[in-house]
Amino acid sequence: DGGITQSPKYLFRKEGQNVTLSCEQNLNHDAMYWYRQDPGQGLRLIYYSQIVNDFQKGDIAEGYSVSREKKESFPLTVTSAQKNPTAFYLCASIAKTGQAYNEQFFGPGTRLTVL
Amino acid sequence: AQSVTQPDIHITVSEGASLELRCNYSYGATPYLFWYVQSPGQGLQLLLKYFSGDTLVQGIKGFEAEFKRSQSSFNLRKPSVHWSDAAEYFCAVGAFNFGNEKLTFGTGTRLTIIP
Numbered sequence: 001d002g003g004i005t006q007s008p009k010y011l012f013r014k015e016g017q018n019v020t021l022s023c024e025q026n027l028n029h030d031a032m033y034w035y036r037q038d039p040g041q042g043l044r045l046i047y048y049s050q051i052v053n054d055f056q057k058g059d060i061a062e063g064y065s066v067s068r069e070k071k072e073s074f075p076l077t078v079t080s081a082q083k084n085p086t087a088f089y090l091c092a093s094i095a096k097t098g099q100a101y102n103e104q105f106f107g108p109g110t111r112l113t114v115l
Numbered sequence: 116a117q118s119v120t121q122p123d124i125h126i127t128v129s130e131g132a133s134l135e136l137r138c139n140y141s142y143g144a145t146p147y148l149f150w151y152v153q154s155p156g157q158g159l160q161l162l163l164k165y166f167s168g169d170t171l172v173q174g175i176k177g178f179e180a181e182f183k184r185s186q187s188s189f190n191l192r193k194p195s196v197h198w199s200d201a202a203e204y205f206c207a208v209g210a211f212n213f214g215n216e217k218l219t220f221g222t223g224t225r226l227t228i229i230p
Contacts (some may be wrong), residue, residue, distance in 0.1 A: 004158075031216060033217075035220075040124070040222060040223075041222060042205060042220040042221055042222040042223050043159075043205070043220040044220075045217065045218075048217065058217075088156075090158055090159070092159075094216060096216070102216075103149065103161045103164055104161075104218060105161075106151075106158035106159040106160070107158050108157055108158045109156070109157065109158050111156070
């Protein structure tokens with residue numbers, strides 16, 4: 001089955017620690033995205049990548065870092081510089097056909113809790 | 116920059132009743148519009164999308180939405196809701212630029228179904 005996997009589903013972190021969230025897709029999609037979701041605030045874009053070895057900051061990139069070394073993988077690191085990291089994190093991907101706007105497919109999410 | 120407003124934070128309807136969820140967008144050109152649904156603790160699933168053409172769009176699970184350019188709206192409707200429709204619903208607008216596809220999401224509407 002094609003899709004997006006995120007691991008782990010639940011993650012606990014102590015203050016001051018960096019943590020990496022995994023996102024893998026086997027849809028052969030070119031672009032990948034990371035969103036943060038907080039109650040009542042919808043989804044906010046953290047980082048996105050249109051192509052391997054390239055990525056751009058979204059609206060709330062401070063305290064986060066990403067890499068895109070392989071087309072199918074787009075890990076997100078939540079650093080100790082992120083002041084309020086407790087949230088639900090969603091990864092998404094999109095096929096870039098260059099003809100029309102395709103839908104974004106979403107993973108199941110990772111809930112990060114800082115203790 | 117594009118933006119999306121979902122004015123209703125929470126809506127409660129009886130099972131079998133009709134439903135309309137409101138969405139207003141702001142975008143300078145022809146928008147690409149989406150409705151997604153999210154069950155608790157899960158990722159987002161696409162219900163329907165509008166790119167061009169017929170302004171009444173049919174989606175999955177019996178949902179439909181109507182694009183009204185004059186009102187900058189893209190409201191989601193269902194003639195008769197089922198208990199399984201209880202979830203959070205997100206409207207999103209997309210900016211189509213080659214190599215830079217991004218979505219802007221509304222803050223969501225939580226739907227509760229009562230017997």
